[in-house]
Amino acid sequence: MERNQMHKHIFLMRQSFFDQGLLDDQFIQLEELQDDANPNFVEEVVTLYYRDSSRTILNIEQSLEKNPLDFNKLDNYMHQFKGSSTSIGAKKVKAECTQFREYCRAGNGEGCMRTFQQLKKEYAILKKKLETYFQQTRQAGPSETACRPRMN
Amino acid sequence: MAAEAQFHVLAVDDSVIDRKLIERLLKTSSYQVTAVDSGSKALGFLGIHEDEENNEASIHSVSPNHDDDDHHQDVDISLIITDYCMPEMTGYDLLRKIKESKSLKDIPVVIMSSDNIPSRINRCLEEGAEEFFLKPVQVSDVNKLKSHLLKGKAKESQPNINKRNIMEEMSSPDRTITNYGGLENV
Numbered sequence A: 001m002e003r004n005q006m007h008k009h010i011f012l013m014r015q016s017f018f019d020q021g022l023l024d025d026q027f028i029q030l031e032e033l034q035d036d037a038n039p040n041f042v043e044e045v046v047t048l049y050y051r052d053s054s055r056t057i058l059n060i061e062q063s064l065e066k067n068p069l070d071f072n073k074l075d076n077y078m079h080q081f082k083g084s085s086t087s088i089g090a091k092k093v094k095a096e097c098t099q100f101r102e103y104c105r106a107g108n109g110e111g112c113m114r115t116f117q118q119l120k121k122e123y124a125i126l127k128k129k130l131e132t133y134f135q136q137t138r139q140a141g142p143s144e145t146a147c148r149p150r151m152n
Numbered sequence B: 001m002a003a004e005a006q007f008h009v010l011a012v013d014d015s016v017i018d019r020k021l022i023e024r025l026l027k028t029s030s031y032q033v034t035a036v037d038s039g040s041k042a043l044g045f046l047g048i049h050e051d052e053e054n055n056e057a058s059i060h061s062v063s064p065n066h067d068d069d070d071h072h073q074d075v076d077i078s079l080i081i082t083d084y085c086m087p088e089m090t091g092y093d094l095l096r097k098i099k100e101s102k103s104l105k106d107i108p109v110v111i112m113s114s115d116n117i118p119s120r121i122n123r124c125l126e127e128g129a130e131e132f133f134l135k136p137v138q139v140s141d142v143n144k145l146k147s148h149l150l151k152g153k154a155k156e157s158q159p160n161i162n163k164r165n166i167m168e169e170m171s172s173p174d175r176t177i178t179n180y181g182g183l184e185n186v
Helices: A003-019 A025-032 A041-064 A071-088 A091-105 A109-140 B002-006 B016-028 B039-045 B091-100 B118-126 B139-143 B145-154 B159-171
Strands: B008-012 B032-036 B079-083 B109-113 B131-134 B176-178
Touching: A003 A109, A025 A041, A025 A071, A041 A071, A041 A109, A041 B016, A071 A091, A071 B016, A091 A109, B008 B016, B008 B039, B016 B032, B016 B079, B016 B139, B032 B039, B039 B079, B039 B091, B079 B091, B079 B145, B091 B109, B091 B118, B109 B118, B118 B131, B139 B145
Parallel strands: B008 B032, B008 B079, B079 B109, B109 B131
Antiparallel strands: B131 B176
16 A cells, blocks of 8 residues: 555544544653654553453453452453553443442442443453544554644 | 753653653653552652652752762653552552652642542642643643743742742633642632
């Protein structure tokens, strides 16, 4: 694919993340922190997020198998996870976290489990999309104009 | 400005992602950064050990003038920015220990939290925190640190700085709470 076409493709891909509500303004804040001295900052943060949160996901999974459920513990795990998700701008994942915490506070185990399944789905979808995005961005190389399309 | 390179900020957060973020944010403003993952590590870095913190003849100090110290005496921390929610020692606990320490009490402390809980915010400000940032911390938040860093260096606050901050508070969204030392705000 010709370079300009690749860049356009990547641009549209990125735009779709916002249009579909997968990412929010915080992701743009991360992009703003990227520069020539830290050219892979966003990818580094996202990679760190997926590595760090996989442990939390496992903890939540194990906690959901206990009987009775420790809603306080679950809420604490989710508080952590929501924080990280917020920090990278993972909008849909963050929404599921909020929902999960509401179910915790209501002591609704069924709700927690349902929401957690949905959360894992969104989490995985975002991971795949961002992996593709970063990979293609790397392949396309620097664009001729400013790398980051500005969104006002 | 050459002066900015001298400011050394200690960041405390148990989240590895938030540590990376705050580090990058602070470095963008040309601050030197040390990031630790707990309150106890922060105190250790600052040269405070639990059993000696109230010792009158404390040999631990972060002032570069005390040459007889054996730990971290060359570290000159200009500001401490800490997360509130941390296991074992919260940001509030850390703030209290810093304010109780003769050698550290004048270092400005900023608290960060993902939760907007007024009672929590007030408690921190009453305990002497300079500011309270809602997470995720933004570049605009970090820009507000400068006046606190300068205040810490100069001990005397200038009326103009407060006035500028008040105007900033009015124009910017309600995301940070600044401690004007007793004045009612937000």
